[in-house]
Amino acid sequence: MYTLHIANKNYSSWSLRPWVLMKALNIPFQEIMHPFGEGSNWGEFRKFSPTGLVPCLVDGDRCVWDSLGIMEYLAERHAGVWPESDDARAWARCAAAEMHSGFSVLRDVCPMNCGVMVAMTTRPAGLDNNLERLEELWSQGLSRFSGPFLGGKQFTAVDAFYVPVAFRARTFQLQLSQQSQAYVNELLSLDAVKTWEKSALNETWRESGHEADTVRFGKILEDNRIK
DSSP: OEEEEEOOTTTOHHHHHHHHHHHHTTOOEEEEEOOOOSSOOHHHHTTTOTTSOSOEEEETTEEEESHHHHHHHHHTTSTTSSOSSHHHHHHHHHHHHHHHHOOHHHHHHSOOOTTEEEEESOOOTTHHHHHHHHHHHHHHHHHHSOSSBTTBSSOOHHHHHHHHHHHHHHHTTOOOOHHHHHHHHHHHTSHHHHHHHHHHHTOOOOOHHHHHHHTTTEEEEEEOSOO
């Protein structure tokens, strides 16, 4: 059985990607949680990850790191990781790679914090550009492959890459088109996503860096996490 090393579910968007895909596709795995500590986690995370980062997948004696690397590794071994058609699969890989390497302003301004609602008081330059491109990309996938997911009727790896964005959209109350909001709602309604969210809300520890980043451009209106 696979072992998937992750960090706090409330914060770790990178961990969420392979976790939610494997849950949605019923790929068995053992989860090992490594809470973020204050400051650098390099030394502690290097015990299981060559980069000192999460997520990291262990398959027997083989270690697979980075969420995109994990997705491709799983795709060689399990059906349904990417869309079935060549056209949708090619598009989905590009859209996932774009999320993996892009949208830096959105990541910076709207970090993942599943359990809170934030009212933005400042709108940094570049955020609207990221959101415009995000909506363009989602519209293209949903329209071209007939939805309700980006590559068609089934949830696949490309959607897993955008589940953290769905949480960000809700947390920071981002104004989206009707089509994009429907996609966000679709992702957040998935059983696997709800399971992740429930665990995130029940986490009792807080990490000051992530908490500070959450309110850097706004203020918390609602906190649904266990106290």
